[in-house]
Amino acid sequence: MSEYAIQVKNVSKMYKLYDRNRDRIMDAFGLSKAPRYHEHYALHDLNFSVKKGETVGIIGTNGAGKSTILKIITGVLNPTDGEVDINGRISALLELGAGFNMEYTGIENIYLNGTMIGFSREEIDKKLDDILKFADIGDFVYQPVKTYSSGMFVRLAFAVAINIDPEILIVDEALSVGDVFFQAKCYKKFEDFKKLGKTILFVSHDLGSVAKYCDRVVLLNKGAKIAEGNPKQMIGMYKKLLVNQLELDERTQEMVMEDEQEHNRINSPVFDNTSDKVELWKNQYKINPALDEYGNGKAHIIDFAVRDEEGTITSSIEKGTRFSILSEVKFEDTVQNPIFTYTFKNIQGTAITGTNTMYEKQEIDVANAGDVYLCEFNQEMNLQGGEYLLSISCTGYRDGDFTVYHRLYDVINISVVSDKNTVGFYDMNSKVKITKVEKGKQER
Numbered sequence: 001m002s003e004y005a006i007q008v009k010n011v012s013k014m015y016k017l018y019d020r021n022r023d024r025i026m027d028a029f030g031l032s033k034a035p036r037y038h039e040h041y042a043l044h045d046l047n048f049s050v051k052k053g054e055t056v057g058i059i060g061t062n063g064a065g066k067s068t069i070l071k072i073i074t075g076v077l078n079p080t081d082g083e084v085d086i087n088g089r090i091s092a093l094l095e096l097g098a099g100f101n102m103e104y105t106g107i108e109n110i111y112l113n114g115t116m117i118g119f120s121r122e123e124i125d126k127k128l129d130d131i132l133k134f135a136d137i138g139d140f141v142y143q144p145v146k147t148y149s150s151g152m153f154v155r156l157a158f159a160v161a162i163n164i165d166p167e168i169l170i171v172d173e174a175l176s177v178g179d180v181f182f183q184a185k186c187y188k189k190f191e192d193f194k195k196l197g198k199t200i201l202f203v204s205h206d207l208g209s210v211a212k213y214c215d216r217v218v219l220l221n222k223g224a225k226i227a228e229g230n231p232k233q234m235i236g237m238y239k240k241l242l243v244n245q246l247e248l249d250e251r252t253q254e255m256v257m258e259d260e261q262e263h264n265r266i267n268s269p270v271f272d273n274t275s276d277k278v279e280l281w282k283n284q285y286k287i288n289p290a291l292d293e294y295g296n297g298k299a300h301i302i303d304f305a306v307r308d309e310e311g312t313i314t315s316s317i318e319k320g321t322r323f324s325i326l327s328e329v330k331f332e333d334t335v336q337n338p339i340f341t342y343t344f345k346n347i348q349g350t351a352i353t354g355t356n357t358m359y360e361k362q363e364i365d366v367a368n369a370g371d372v373y374l375c376e377f378n379q380e381m382n383l384q385g386g387e388y389l390l391s392i393s394c395t396g397y398r399d400g401d402f403t404v405y406h407r408l409y410d411v412i413n414i415s416v417v418s419d420k421n422t423v424g425f426y427d428m429n430s431k432v433k434i435t436k437v438e439k440g441k442q443e444r
């Protein structure tokens, strides 16, 4: 018996892209002298293996080919080249809708999916109760699934996928659709599944879950594998990819690793010499399209960044590590005692933490027109893993009135990556000691 559950061998997937529909039709009927399409490789000579019992994550930027490889593994798509060996019964939770017939009811779809995986009707009968209990969508199971909300849909799809007793579970992002309680239930099931020694392959943009659940991670970019290895390292590389700090070309994994340090150096603008900046830091971020920006114009935040403890500009920070928030402010007018600030809000809009140079007792007497100041807040990231919005501003008091010179509310999204979350918003970083107290020796 092979030790591998999944082996992806030299897999490529090419799509023929036509500029005009006419060209497609001409080609389809064999009427073109020369091909009229151009080739688009969704995957290019991809190789990786998943051992039995491993949980492997696939991460990569949009369009990297993550969904394509999952569809090839599950047989929804055929590769153009290469092959995939599967060793075990697969159950897949791909994009919403895949594997379901929209006209069928929930119950009918349970039987449809079960038989597709290879179960008999009697075997599915036995599992039906567990599936319905897990999905918890009430009488909707008797309705056609086309009437379901996306949340109900994912509940049913996940309930089927996980309760059908697969040996290999393949999950594509679907968990992000359900509500938080359902997500928690699914992750619990994920853990049970792992404990049973089953194999999981999953795609996610949620780096916290990847760090927590995966034994190994494959990092894809533009259809090719850049590297595979332990989750922390791969997430680190992915973070750099996201802010264009990892140049890829034809490099192999080893070369990328070797280059990493050199790369940081080249791409890190010299911190205390802003005039030498080749490019603005903020250009490396996806700015919130719903950004709330205002101020009286006496100062402008001309640049900002978040840097991890290695000094790399990033939009995700590992919990427990030190990081910096930088803002560079140009004064258009003379301003007495300007205050620089930052705030982290959660996705629900609650301010979770923040500070400013006044609270921190780092005051500037006066900033003159034309002056540029760079403010760095350096601190430890103790927020729980998840998504946050960062706001920065330059404010102050004029004649006793609070004044906003320039404020960027919710300007960028910062992800906190964590493989251990505690209760609430904040981790107190407890050191825990448990000792067994011998009978009769309970003195303090």
Ligand SMILES: Nc1ncnc2c1ncn2[C@@H]1O[C@H](COP(=O)(O)OP(=O)(O)OP(=O)(O)O)[C@@H](O)[C@H]1O
Pocket: 015, 040, 041, 042, 060, 061, 062, 063, 064, 065, 066, 067, 068, 069
């Ligand atoms: N049917 C199709 N025809 C042509 N190109 C396609 C088709 N399906 C996918 N592609 C292309 O293949 C590439 C990989 O797509 P894929 O959906 O696998 O990426 P992904 O990593 O899952 O992205 P995301 O994170 O955005 O879901 C993309 O460039 C995409 O545009």
